[in-house]
Amino acid sequence: MRDLPLEWLRAQIRCVLQEPFLFSDTLARNIALGSPFPVSGEGRGGGLEWAAELSQLSADLDQFPHGLETVIGERGITLSGGQKQRATIARAVLTRPPVLVLDDAFSNVDTSTEEAILKGLQAAKGNQTRLVIAHRVSTIKDSELIVVLETGRAVEQGTHGQLLARRGVYARLYGHQRLEDDLLQWRNPDGGSR
Amino acid sequence: MNRRLWRLIRPHSTLLAAAVVLVLLLSLTELAGPYFTQQAIDRYIAPRRLDGYQWLAILWFLVLIVNGLARYAQLQLTNVIGQRVMFNLRDAIFAHWQRMGVAFFDRTPVGELVSLISNDVDAINQVFTGGLILGVGNVVSAVFIIVFLLLINWSLALLVVGMAVIMLVAATLITRRLRQAQRWTRSRLGSINGFIQEAVSGVTTIQLFNADRRIRDDFDVVNQEYSRANLQSATLFSIFLPLMNWFGAATAGLLLWFGGGQVIHRVLTLGTLVLFIQFAERLTTPVRDLADKLAIFQTAVASAERIFTLLDRPAADADVATTSAIQPGVLRFDHVWFAYQGEDWVLRDVCFEVAPGDKVAIVGATGAGKSSLISILIRFYDIQKGSIHLAGQDIRGLDRREIRRRIGVVFQDPFIFTGTVGRNISLGEPMTPDRVEEAAAAVYADSFIRRLRGGYDYVLHERGSDISTGQKQLLSFARAFAFEPDILLVLDEATASVDPETERIIQASLLKLVAGRTSIIIAHRLSTIAHADRIIVLHKGQVVETGTHSELLARQGVYSRLYELQYKDQLGAS
Numbered sequence: 001m002r003d004l005p006l007e008w009l010r011a012q013i014r015c016v017l018q019e020p021f022l023f024s025d026t027l028a029r030n031i032a033l034g035s036p037f038p039v040s041g042e043g044r045g046g047g048l049e050w051a052a053e054l055s056q057l058s059a060d061l062d063q064f065p066h067g068l069e070t071v072i073g074e075r076g077i078t079l080s081g082g083q084k085q086r087a088t089i090a091r092a093v094l095t096r097p098p099v100l101v102l103d104d105a106f107s108n109v110d111t112s113t114e115e116a117i118l119k120g121l122q123a124a125k126g127n128q129t130r131l132v133i134a135h136r137v138s139t140i141k142d143s144e145l146i147v148v149l150e151t152g153r154a155v156e157q158g159t160h161g162q163l164l165a166r167r168g169v170y171a172r173l174y175g176h177q178r179l180e181d182d183l184l185q186w187r188n189p190d191g192g193s194r
Numbered sequence: 195m196n197r198r199l200w201r202l203i204r205p206h207s208t209l210l211a212a213a214v215v216l217v218l219l220l221s222l223t224e225l226a227g228p229y230f231t232q233q234a235i236d237r238y239i240a241p242r243r244l245d246g247y248q249w250l251a252i253l254w255f256l257v258l259i260v261n262g263l264a265r266y267a268q269l270q271l272t273n274v275i276g277q278r279v280m281f282n283l284r285d286a287i288f289a290h291w292q293r294m295g296v297a298f299f300d301r302t303p304v305g306e307l308v309s310l311i312s313n314d315v316d317a318i319n320q321v322f323t324g325g326l327i328l329g330v331g332n333v334v335s336a337v338f339i340i341v342f343l344l345l346i347n348w349s350l351a352l353l354v355v356g357m358a359v360i361m362l363v364a365a366t367l368i369t370r371r372l373r374q375a376q377r378w379t380r381s382r383l384g385s386i387n388g389f390i391q392e393a394v395s396g397v398t399t400i401q402l403f404n405a406d407r408r409i410r411d412d413f414d415v416v417n418q419e420y421s422r423a424n425l426q427s428a429t430l431f432s433i434f435l436p437l438m439n440w441f442g443a444a445t446a447g448l449l450l451w452f453g454g455g456q457v458i459h460r461v462l463t464l465g466t467l468v469l470f471i472q473f474a475e476r477l478t479t480p481v482r483d484l485a486d487k488l489a490i491f492q493t494a495v496a497s498a499e500r501i502f503t504l505l506d507r508p509a510a511d512a513d514v515a516t517t518s519a520i521q522p523g524v525l526r527f528d529h530v531w532f533a534y535q536g537e538d539w540v541l542r543d544v545c546f547e548v549a550p551g552d553k554v555a556i557v558g559a560t561g562a563g564k565s566s567l568i569s570i571l572i573r574f575y576d577i578q579k580g581s582i583h584l585a586g587q588d589i590r591g592l593d594r595r596e597i598r599r600r601i602g603v604v605f606q607d608p609f610i611f612t613g614t615v616g617r618n619i620s621l622g623e624p625m626t627p628d629r630v631e632e633a634a635a636a637v638y639a640d641s642f643i644r645r646l647r648g649g650y651d652y653v654l655h656e657r658g659s660d661i662s663t664g665q666k667q668l669l670s671f672a673r674a675f676a677f678e679p680d681i682l683l684v685l686d687e688a689t690a691s692v693d694p695e696t697e698r699i700i701q702a703s704l705l706k707l708v709a710g711r712t713s714i715i716i717a718h719r720l721s722t723i724a725h726a727d728r729i730i731v732l733h734k735g736q737v738v739e740t741g742t743h744s745e746l747l748a749r750q751g752v753y754s755r756l757y758e759l760q761y762k763d764q765l766g767a768s
Contacts, residue, residue: 007404010403010404011404013402014402014403015402017398017399017402021395021396021399023392033399033400033403033408034402034403034404034408091403176759179755179758180559180759182755183755183756183759184559186733186751186752186755
């Protein structure tokens, strides 16, 4: 990879970073960052709408005064953590890159929205290679290959089923998250307080 | 508005009056120069006389000394007044902030507060040092000069006054546009700074998305706007200064033209003509500055408005009239509902009681509302529904200071101030060094403090960056112990970064601290939970279970799940 031209390489790999970063600019220009196509006017195409749809941002657009043309950040409206994250997902998928990297991209997105986005990504996959970094097991359990890292080393590799069968680090992590989900779902059988 | 500004100034009215007197004196001595020149020409130079000429020189020299002294005193005085007003204003603002509720600081950006106490206060200072008094001086000088000229030769005086009026109008017009241009320049500078800041913090995103060229294009736009704004200011400036000079020269020319004729016809002496030319020149400065002074005053009024708006915000404790002492007694949460915003309930219908001497542990998953419980109890925020009673009194009727004196809070990531270890324990309360050391020893903080160079006199860095997390926790325990609160609230967050030995000391220290004291512990350590008389389980803002450890485990509800998730692993560790 060190022999490839950097600009070309970066056009092939699109990343959603852990900390979503958006500019104080319109939502459209933020999503189209790094896209060779014009942001507005003739020849814009439906790419932006498609990306917003895929990242589950479309539903939120109605809340914004000018839809995709709304200015965000210091000079405009403030987005929630989840909206920011979904906008950066839209940005990464817009050019349909051969490689897509999602680095803890769903930390501020609720589980059902995350599921919808993952489903959309899967449908639009084609030959795309996806690298998903996640803390939540639910984000990655359908992956073809899961690599478990511990202090910088790959300690386990395999599919969800294979790793569970190994009863190692991954299985422990999975058990722990099951417990956590179980706790959050818990309802008082009597329905009242106390 | 103006009346409030005046109220700021009133305590210094004697000094202000002195400053005005000095300005009058200064204006008078300024008149002396042209007058003495006239006398020199008409009495001595033109008639070619020398006897007595030295007296004129000596007199002029004396006036110059008075002028210098008056100018010194006046500058000194205006600065003293300005500094005193600023000092009092900063004091008032800072004192007011200390009395504001926590919610105020949630909503107000720090930058805004800093700007208020520095920039806005300084703008008001400008009125004293630059604007008000010198403005008065300018007007007085102008009036003196005009009256003086009218007395000597009214026709030439009217010529000078006419030119001065035209100049004033021109200066006001250009200054107004200049101010606008300067405001525009400043706002462009702001956006260029903002742009750079954003481009630097977003540099990974920019490079990953090959957007460097696009960002450079965007930067060109703001860069160009800034340079255009600067040029606009410069253009106005380059019109303003020559125009004013031109008016000055034109007045001198007109005086020479009309006055010259009068001199030749012997209606006017040569000295008087020189006097007129010199005075016309001296009139230029006050006229030119007057427009500027007005603008300074406007800025100050805007700043004063911002400051007064802040000072008018009711302080958090404004509603409490009585400062009745709090009796120890039962603490009762009665159907408490609380939200930080609107109907986003963080606590829902919470009910429980804590009897004096009881140790209660509160447990729950992240976001269950545990910390909010503490915030409302010490009245950082007030609840929306229900009530909290302490010994039968609603805490909303109690003085916050009294509440916080009786209810001690121990944070696990305590704030450490720059200062000695001793002062970080006593927090500046009058407390003997023995008392401080006793408290530290009681919670086993003594041994680590003694190892610091200087012991209790060791000066800690800002936020305690030079001691470990565990040591900070021990310090906060000592702090709480020294204050001997009736009720103790402990946020007991087990921290990963503490070594087993320190963890052992912290656990022992914590148990010592809560021993024999009414305590509510937001617990994360199994050891603290195990020592509690009762455990209250919070789940999504509601109390779902209460009981002892074994009772709750048997219920197979939230607590048993929490235990599986968070506490079970600690069995081996502790």
